[in-house]
Amino acid sequence: MFLKGWVFFFFFSFLHFDVAISKGHLGPEEMRRPVLALLMGALESPNPLLRCAAAEAWARLAQVVNDGVFTAALAQVSFDKLKSARDAVTRTGHSLALGSLHRYLGGISSSQHLNSCVGILYTLSQDSTSPDVQTWALHSLSLIIDSAGPLFYTHVEPTLSLIIMLLLNVPPTHAEVHQSLGRCLNTLITTLGPELQGNSTYISALRTSCLLGCAVMQDNPDCLVQAQAISCLQQLHMFAPRHVNLSSLVSCLCVNLCSPYLLLRRAVLACLRQLVQREAAEVSEHAVMLAKDSRKELTLAGCRHHDDANIREVGLEGALLTLLDRETDQKLCCDIKETLNHMLTSMAVDKLSFWLKLCKDVLAASADFTAVTCVDTMQEEEGDKGDDASVLTTRNDGRPHPFTNPRWATRVFAAECVCRIINQCENAHSAHFDIALAQEMKKRDSRNDFLVLHLADLIRMAFMAATDHSDQLRLSGLETLLVVIRQFATIPEPEFPGHVILEQYQANVGAALRPAFTSETPPDVTAKACQVCSAWIASGVVSDLNDLRRVHQLLVSSLTKIQVGKEALSHLYNESTSTMEILAVLKAWAEVKECVRNGSISSDGLLDLVHTDLGTLSRLWLAALQDFALLTLPSEFASQLPVEGGAFYTAETSENAKLHYYHSWALILHATALWLTSTGFVVADPDEGAPNLSRPVTPTSMCQGSSSEATVKSPEDVYTERFHLILGISVEFLCSLRSDATMESITACLHALQALLDVPWPRSKIGSDQELGIELLNVLHRVILTRESPSIQLASLEVVRQIICAAQEHVKEKRRSAEVDDGAAEKETLPEFGEGKDTGGLVPGKSLVFATLELCVCILVRQLPELNPKLTGSPGVKGAKPQMLSEDGSRLVSAALVILSELPAVCSPEGSISILPTILYLTIGVLRETAVKLPGGQLSSTVAASLQALKGILSSPMARAEKSRAAWTDLLRSALTTVLDYGTHQELDEVSLLTAVTVFILSTCPEVTTISCLQKRCIEKFKATLRINDPMVQIKTYQLLLSIFQYPNPTVSYPYIYSLVSPILEKLQEIDKRKPQDTTELQIFQEGIKVLEALVAIAEEQHRSQLVACLLPILISFLLDENALGSATSIMRNLHDFALQKLMQIGPQYSSVFKSVMASSPALKARLEAAIKGNQESVKVKIPTSKHTKNSGKNLSIQLKTNFL
DSSP, X not given: OHHHHHHHHHHHHIIIIIHHHTTTOOOXXXXXXXXHHHHHHHHTOSOHHHHHHHHHXXXXXXXXXXXXXXXXXXXXXXXXXXXXXXXXXXXXXXXXXXXXXXXXXHHHHTGGGHHHHHHHHHHHHTOTTOHHHHHHHHHHHHHHHXXXXXXXXXXXHHHHHHHHHHHHHSOTTOHHHHHHHHHHXXXXXXXXXXXGGOOSHHHHHHHHHHHHHXXXXXXXXXXXXXXXXXXXXXXXXXXXXXXXXXXXXXXXXXHHTTOSOHHHHHHXXXXXXXXXXXXHXXXXXXXXXXHHHOSSOOOSOTTTOSSOOOHHHHHHHHHXXXXXHHOOOHHHHHHHHHHHHHHHHHHTTTXXXXXXXXXXXHHHSSSSOSOEEEOOTTSOOXXXXXXXXXXXXXXXXXXXXXXOSOOHHHHHHHHHHHHHHHHHHHTSOGGGXXXXXXXXXXXXXXXXXXXXXXXXXXXXXXXXXXXXXXXXXXXXXXXXXHHHXXXXXXXXXXTSTXXXXXXXXXXXXXXXXXXXXXXXXXXXXXXXXXXXXXXXXXXXXXXXXXXXXXXXXXXXXXXXXXXXXXXXXXXXXXXXXXXXXXXXXXXXHHHHHHHHHHTSSOOHHHHHHHHHTHHHHHHHHHHHHHHHHHHTSOGGGGGGXXXXXXXXXXXXXXXXXXXXXXXXXXXXXXXHHHHHHHHTTOOOSTTOOHHHHHXXXXXXXXXSOOOTTSOOXXXXXXXXXHHHHHHHXXXXXXXXXXXXXXXXXXXXXXXXXXXXXXXXXXXXXXXXXXXXXXXXXHHHHHHHHHOOOHXXXXXXXXXXXXXXXXXXXXXXXXXXXXXXXXXXXXXXXXXXXXXXXXXXXXXXXXXXXXXXXXXXXXXXXXXXXXXXXXXXXXXXXXXXXXXXXXXXXXXXXXXXXXXXXXXXXXXXXXXXXXXXXXXXXXXXHHHHHHOXXXXXXOOOHHHXXXXXXXXXXXXXXXXXXXXXXXXXXHHHHHHHHHHHHGGGOTTSOHXXXXXXXXXXXXXXXXXXXXXHHHHHXXXXXXXXXXXXXXXXXXXHHHHHHHHHHTOSOHHXXXXXXXXXXXXXXXXXXXXXXXXXXXXXXXXXXXXXHHHHHHHHHHSOHHHHHHHHHHHHHHHHTTOOOHHHHHHOOHHHHHHHHHHHHHHHXXXXXXXXXXXXXXXXXXXXXXXXXXXXXXXXXXXXXXXXXXXXXXXXXXXXXXXXXXXXX
């Protein structure tokens, strides 16, 4: 028998692999006969395993041959045997062979045999004389139902009737038959699928039969039959949830949750996992109600464990946690965790206190923490270290806990649940992270519950987990503490303004972190603690220097620990874990350095503390970066790697160490760049030489002197190596961004480049090496194309701006040097510096300016597709309505415009002529597309940026350079004409266009705008704008005219003065006829008066008296006499005060003209005197007249001094 089993094993393998490869060729008929004979004998073998193997081989043979005639012959053999044979062995073997044929060939391929097979199996399944035959026949029937699918619909009703009949008639002692019936029912439900939701009589009858069958199986004493019943109910609930009684199903699941049988528990958890994905709250409520209504308490596994978890007390969630703690089957544990995660996702926010208490009970129910209590951390603390040690005290309150000494894996899961709860609350109501709002809403309704109100419990749970004896739990506790710090660090304390709520837990955090820095702590725990430590310092919660020093001392101790040689490191862990710990320490210090440098922490004390260790840190950071650079080299350069490994890894562990470097390098790179920026690339430590850079401090050489054979490099070589190290790592990372590259790494890399280019020396290297600058621009262009994050794109644009600044500095320096060297030589003999040289040509791929233009166009066209002529297609698009960009889009467009305005300074005069049309088109195009009318006459941020960029372009030295002046003048005139043409579009903002015209007038050379045709159009534009009834447009027009009138060049300003003074005077005189009704109209008058005042100041002496004579009547016309002043509105009163104040200024300044006007117009004089008298009386009324006032004389003197007369 044993030998026959091995023969079948090899034969079955042959059918599975060898014959499959030969694509159905079993060989000649002489080979088939012995094979079939072998299988026939095995199908009738008394060994059930051989019969199963033979049935599988029988069907596999038909599949391999893939011949309908051959398959029909095999099926007919089984039919004949089943009809003639009366022994149970033959019947069981050939009935399973029929089911296997359908399983391997599929329902469609064997459809012609379906009716025959079903009829025969119906008969065999009713053979009550042989339960084995019934079991095998029903199992074969389930295989046919599963493979036939929709083809079996015609047999559903009789099959279901057969199943119900057998369930009722077969004695429960024949458990195998009932199990097979359960499998058949399960496959039938799957076959019917969503049709079970129907309401027809036929479907209702089928659904009722399925529910009846499940009920019968639930009453069966066999656990496997009960498991089948639960599986069937699970399928019914999936396809027809409205027709399954959820309460009774949950009751069944809760009762069997503690079953001693593994398969039954698996079925229960599989069903629960499905239910809670859709109806978690209902399932939980049904379980609790069942426990309350039941006379006998539902407990977990009382038959297997002495301590029971009562669902009435801890709910279904607590019962599942208890089961998770006791269960050893991995699949079942996975199902329990998934079920709890689904329930947490659905209900944690609504049942916050319950879930937090559940997690706290699990974490506290250990030998180390029976109960943990926080002491008052706000009280005065004595001693330097005692405050951390006494923060949390252990006490036993005598109350029984629902969980008794749970395993560490269960407590780790509880700690993970706490983190998930915090993440769920982050996406819920904002009050979860606003204590003032949470307290207010709690007062309104006591049922409201918010996470911030449980902060003490969160800190307590994190502390319990972080100080446990289990390393895995310590990691989970530190992660929980890290999440709490990040989420609650910025929440203010309403009772103490200027403070945050986490300040009261400083001692708690210190006590949780301190054990992780002891010498016996595993490296992974120390690494996680360093991350928490740096996050705590960077959060800015700690303000007191003494408290800060305690946490800082932990990082100092870790820094000291990693500086020892390899010989002193623990041999309990491999070298890769040592690499992880070292890099975690360096990354933590890098984060602190970054926060101090960026001003995230306002603590001078911390700056001093970090500066103390900066010399050591800088060397270690550079060593780590050099390691990372080596490890990221392509495989073809593997021969160049050091044989003994790097600074913090060995050659044997290089592959494992790569992951740790990938997690740490970005922050270390940024911190190193910040350090180099602070030193200006000057070696501050005289002992720090090239050996430390070319071969950094390693664990083996950290405490040893440098080799006497090392070549000492010059400072310039040291600077260059550091520069190329940082730049090389950044470019290598950015040019080939992986899909798993984090936003933090990309941002840190870009910020490192920004810090690098803040220093003159690196900028000079970039400016002098044009190929390097172009390569860096291409890399940044790729980053912008592949990353949609606005913050990353803005950071990239800032680096681009710095590169352009570096190129500008280089061009300026070359020009200055050439002028100095040539001395008295004529300017015509000086070479042209800047891109374009003498020809003005820009070669793509070799031009820094061209690469910058490509990048800026990419940004602008993404935000404003209308700027691309190829996309817009027709000039009619210019009439489209302007659009308001988002805040991020506006910032991107503004940054791109700033870069565009800097490009002419990088070019030669001829080169600037080549790029000027493109720059003007883009800048004015942004103005056109974003000139949205805003309330109050405000300019959108993009319009303001385009105007600022336009001003920079117009005032460029290239516009006045001898070789480019003529071409620039023509192009600028064309640009101004374009802006004036935009005035015909009603949708565009008049203020934006008029401001652009003013920028042209004030920023360009006079010959650009003084040409008669353009000057006339500009003047007409201002006149048309003055006629617009919009008050804010008039106000802005007056302000712009004021700047033009005050322009020092008379050639520019006088034509506007001559043409626009008369309309302005007419506008101001109209105000006397229609009094101002609001503050806006009052401001129009005030701005107009300021324009006339400016005209008086800049007018020639012979014309000044005429202007003053025009101004005085306008001002006097707004004065009010004593009677009118008392009843005047606030607007008119303000107008009166403003006019009187201006008259008080003009009178003494132009006294002769003033007297002449008063003498020639008695009416004006009388009105002025009445106004002054009325104003004097009003001042008297405002001064309190008390008999007991001792300083009345002083008040009278002050009043007299303010009188105009």
